Amino acid sequence: MRTLICLLLPMFLAGQSYRLKLSVLDHVTEEPLPYVSVYLTPGGVGGLTDEEGIIILQAPRGSYDLHATYTGYAAFEQEILLRDHLEANLRLEPTTEQLQTVTVTDRADQLALTRPRMGVERLTAEALASIPTVLGERDVLKSLQLLAGVSSAGEASNGISVRGGTVDQNLLLLDGAPVFAPTHLFGLFTVFTPDAVSGVDLYRGNIPSRFGGRVASVLDVRSKVPDTERTEVRGGIGLVSSHLGIETPLDRRKRLGLLITARGGFNDFVFPLVERLKDTRSRFGDATLRLRYRAGERDFVTASGFYSQDFYQVDLLSNLGGVPATSNQYAYLTLNGGLEWLHLFNDALNLTVSVHRADYTSELRFPQTDGGKVNFLSGIDYTIGRAEGGLTLSDHEAAFGLQVDRYVLSPGTLDPGGVVGILPAQLEQETGREASLYLQDDWSISPKLSLSAGLRYTMYGRQGPGQVRYYRAGEVVRAATLTDSETFGKGKNLARYAGWEPRLGLNYRVGPRTSLKTSYARSRQYLQNIYNSTTPVPTSRWKVSDNNVVPQTADLYAVGLTHRTTDEHYLFQLETYFRELHDLLEYRPGADFFLNPAVETDLVRGKGRGYGVELTARRLTGRFTGEVNYAYARVENRVAGTAPDTRINRGQWYPGYFDQPHTLTASLVLDQGRTHELGFNFVVQSNRPYTVPNGFVSIRGTPVPLFLERNNDRLPTYHRLDFSWTIRNFRREQRRWTGSWVFTVYNVYGRDNAYNIFFQPRTPNTPALGIFQGSPFAAYRLSVFGAPILSLAYKFTFLP
Structure with missing residues (x-):
C-alpha cells in the first residue's frame, strides 16, 4: 500500500519554512529502514534516513511530490500538501525477489524463508523485551540460551556453549570490541547493559567473512x-x-x-x-x-x-x-x-x-x-x-x-x-x-x-x-x-x-x-x-x-x-x-x-x-x-x-x-x-x-x-x-x-x-x-x- 499514514503531530508555526519529519519503515515487519533516499519535487530538497530510519526535511509552504527509493523495495511516490510542521510514518513495500536486502526484525521471522545464511539468530531490542525476563532483567545471553544449539556453560560459568563448543571458541563483540568476561553474578546476568542494547546477531553456522578468529560462533551485540x-x-x-x-x-x-x-x-x-x-x-x-x-x-x-x-x-x-x-x-x-x-x-x-x-x-x-x-x-x-x-x-x-x-x-x-x-x-x-x-x-x-x-x-x-x-x-x-x-x-x-x-x-x-x-x-x-x-x-x-x-x-x-x-x-x-x-x-x-x-x-x-x-x-x-x-x-x-x-x-x-x-x-x-x-x-x-x-x-x-x-x-x-x-x-x-x-x-x-x-x-x-x-x-x-x-x-x- 503506497500511502503516507499515521500523521502524528501537526503543529502550526509562523514563517515561510516548515519541517517534515519522516520515519521510514518496512511495511511488513515495521522495522525502521536506514539510508533510504527521500526527496521532494519541485525544489530537490532531500537526503538519506539515518540508522533509525528517520529524516527531517525543511521546505516552504506548498504542494510537493514525495519520493522514496530503497534497494529491495518498491519506489514510493505521493503528493503532499505542506502547510504545517508534520511528523509521519512512511512504509515501503519489499519486492518479492529481493527480501534478503531489507533490515530484518524479531529473529528474522519475515526473512527466514529467503536469506541464504544458516544458523543465524537476530534479536532486536523489541524481541529481547518480549522474552520472559530472569530476575527482572532483559538479558542477551539468557535469551540466546533458549534457542536450539545454544546452552549455558553452567551456573557460575562465564559464557555460553554453542553446538558443543567451548567458551573460548565464541567471539563476543560489543560495538566491534571483544568482550572476554561476558557475565555477572555467577553467570546469571550478561554484562551488556539492558537499556543500551539495540540488537544482537548470533552466527553459529555460515559466519559472514567479516568475522574471524573463532571456530564455533560469533555474537555481535x-x-x-x-x-x-x-x-x-x-x-x-x-x-x-x-x-x-x-x-x-x-x-x-x-x-x-x-x-x-x-x-x-x-x-x-x-x-x-x-x-x-x-x-x-x-x-x-x-x-x-x-x-x-x-x-x-x-x-x-x-x-x-x-x-x-x-x-x-x-x-x-x-x-x-x-x-x-x-x-x-x-x-x-x-x-x-x-x-x-x-x-x-x-x-x-x-x-x-x-x-x-x-x-x-x-x-x-x-x-x-x-x-x-x-x-x-x-x-x-x-x-x-x-x-x-x-x-x-x-x-x-x-x-x-x-x-x-x-x-x-x-x-x-x-x-x-x-x-x-x-x-x-x-x-x-x-x-x-x-x-x-x-x-x-x-x-x-x-x-x-x-x-x-x-x-x-x-x-x-x-x-x-x-x-x-x-x-x-x-x-x-x-x-x-x-x-x-x-x-x-x-x-x-x-x-x-x-x-x-x-x-x-x-x-x-x-x-x-x-x-x-x-x-x-x-x-x-x-x-x-x-x-x-x-x-x-x-x-x-x-x-x-x-x-x-x-x-x-x-x-x-x-x-x-x-x-x-x-x-x-x-x-x-x-x-x-x-x-x-x-x-x-x-x-x-x-x-x-x-x-x-x-x-x-x-x-x-x-x-x-x-x-x-x-x-x-x-x-x-x-x-x-x-x-x-x-x-x-x-x-x-x-x-x-x-x-x-x-x-x-x-x-x-x-x-x-x-x-x-x-x-x-x-x-x-x-x-x-x-x-x-x-x-x-x-x-x-x-x-x-x-x-x-x-x-x-x-x-x-x-x-x-x-x-x-x-x-x-x-x-x-x-x-x-x-x-x-x-x-x-x-x-x-x-x-x-x-x-x-x-x-x-x-x-x-x-x-x-x-x-x-x-x-x-x-x-x-x-x-x-x-x-x-x-x-x-x-x-x-x-x-x-x-x-x-x-x-x-x-x-x-x-x-x-
Whole structure:
C-alpha cells in the first residue's frame, strides 16, 4: 500500500519554512529502514534516513511530490500538501525477489524463508523485551540460551556453549570490541547493559567473512544509536540490580546525540540470609556510553565506551600452587572503547573506518587467615583497526574490507601481598597480530534461488619480545626433549601462520512457504583459552599460537529446512550439522598451568567433531506466543599421542566437556492485555560429562583414587523453570512517565542442579558425597543455586 499514514503531530508555526519529519519503515515487519533516499519535487530538497530510519526535511509552504527509493523495495511516490510542521510514518513495500536486502526484525521471522545464511539468530531490542525476563532483567545471553544449539556453560560459568563448543571458541563483540568476561553474578546476568542494547546477531553456522578468529560462533551485540530528536530517561530499581539510562540531543541543530546507561548490583546483604551461602559475596557494575555526530548528509561519526566490573567470593574451591587460602575471590574488569566514521558515497556505496580497543583484567585473590592476601593477575590488551565498504546493487549486496588485530597477553603475575613464604613471579607477555582481507556477496540469483558467498584470508604472526623453545623432532614435547631456546626482541616474528577461510550458503525456495538451505564454513582460531577441567572453577589462561601451539581449524557443514504456515501463525525450522575440528588443545594428566612458563609441555593436540539436529517450533501471533526448541547434539574429542601420557582414553573418541546430547527449551509469553504479561522459561538437558575414578590404589596403606579415563561419567540431568510477571501501569501510557513492575522467580521448584562433582582432599566441616575406605580424598558436589530466587523490580520511562 503506497500511502503516507499515521500523521502524528501537526503543529502550526509562523514563517515561510516548515519541517517534515519522516520515519521510514518496512511495511511488513515495521522495522525502521536506514539510508533510504527521500526527496521532494519541485525544489530537490532531500537526503538519506539515518540508522533509525528517520529524516527531517525543511521546505516552504506548498504542494510537493514525495519520493522514496530503497534497494529491495518498491519506489514510493505521493503528493503532499505542506502547510504545517508534520511528523509521519512512511512504509515501503519489499519486492518479492529481493527480501534478503531489507533490515530484518524479531529473529528474522519475515526473512527466514529467503536469506541464504544458516544458523543465524537476530534479536532486536523489541524481541529481547518480549522474552520472559530472569530476575527482572532483559538479558542477551539468557535469551540466546533458549534457542536450539545454544546452552549455558553452567551456573557460575562465564559464557555460553554453542553446538558443543567451548567458551573460548565464541567471539563476543560489543560495538566491534571483544568482550572476554561476558557475565555477572555467577553467570546469571550478561554484562551488556539492558537499556543500551539495540540488537544482537548470533552466527553459529555460515559466519559472514567479516568475522574471524573463532571456530564455533560469533555474537555481535550492538548498542542503540542515540536519539537526536528528544530526551528519554529509562531506569529500574530492583532487589538484584538497579539501572539508569538517558538518551538526549546535545546541540540545538540536533546533530549530536548522547546515550549513557549504567547498572549496579550489590548483593552482599542477600547471601548471608541463606545458610549454605553465608560466606558468598557478589557485586557488579557496568556502563555504556555512545556519542553520535551527524557531520553532514552523508557522514556519521560514532564514539563508544563500555565499562564492566565484577567481584565475587565463594568457599574455597581451589588451592593453586600450594598457596593457602580461606576462600576464593574473583575480580574482573573490562574497559572498551571505539571510534567509527561512516561515509555514504551514494545510495549504493558506503565506507566505514573504525578502531576499537579492549582492556581486560582478571584477578584471583587468596585471603589468608591472618588477614593477608595473595593476588594472581592476568589480562589482555586488544586493538582492532578496520576499513569496510558496502555495495548494494539490484541483485547483489556486497561487503569488502581489511582488518588488523593486535593483542598483548599478560598470562600471569603473582603478588605475595606481604605473605611470608610466597615469592613473587611473573610470566612473560605474549603478542599476536592478525591481518585479514575479506569479501562477501549475497546474490539473489532468481526468485527461488539465492547465494551467500564469502572469502577471508588471514595472516598471523607471533611477535616479540619473547622466547622460542625448540624440542626434539618427532618426540613428545616435554622438558626432557627441550633442545634449545632463542630470545627475540620487540617486533620480531617468532611464528607465522596463514590460510584461506571460505564461507558459502545456498537457499532454494521449494514452495511459497518452504525453503531448503545448505552451507559450508571454514574458520581458524589463533587465540585460545587453556585450562585444567578437573578444577571446579578453573583459573583459565589465554594463549597465543606459536611454534609449539598450532591454531585450531574448523570445517562446518549444515543442511536445513524452513516452513511457515499459510495462516502466518507458526514457523518451523530444522537444521542438521557436522563440524570437524583440527589441532584441538587438551591438557595432560596432572597438568599444572599455574605460573608455568613452558605451558606447551602440559598440552597435547587432538581432533574434535560435533554433530546434531536442531528443531524449532515458533508461534508468531496472538496473545499466547513463544517457541519450543529441541536439540540433539554431540561433541567428541580424540587425542592419540605417541606416548601414554599424550593419549587420552587410550586414543579413542570420548565426550567433550560440553557434550550435552539432549536439550529441550521452551519460552512462552501470555499477554493478558494492557496490564499483565506472564512469561515462562523451561530448560531440561543432559548435563555435562565429568571424570570419576576408575578404581583405587593403596599407597602406604592409604587408598587413593586412580583416574585412567576422562569424562567417563555424566552429571545428573539439569532442569529448571523460571517465571516472570509484568504489571504495566496502563493509565499512564500516554503520559511522560510510564512504569511497570516485574516479579520473577528463578528456579521455581528449587531444583538443586549440580554444577560439578570433583575430588579433592577432605575438608573439615564440608559435607562430601562419598569417602572412599578411609581415603584422604572425597567427592564433593558443587551447586550454585539450589533454591528459588525471587526478585522484584520497578522499571520506568520518562520523557522530559
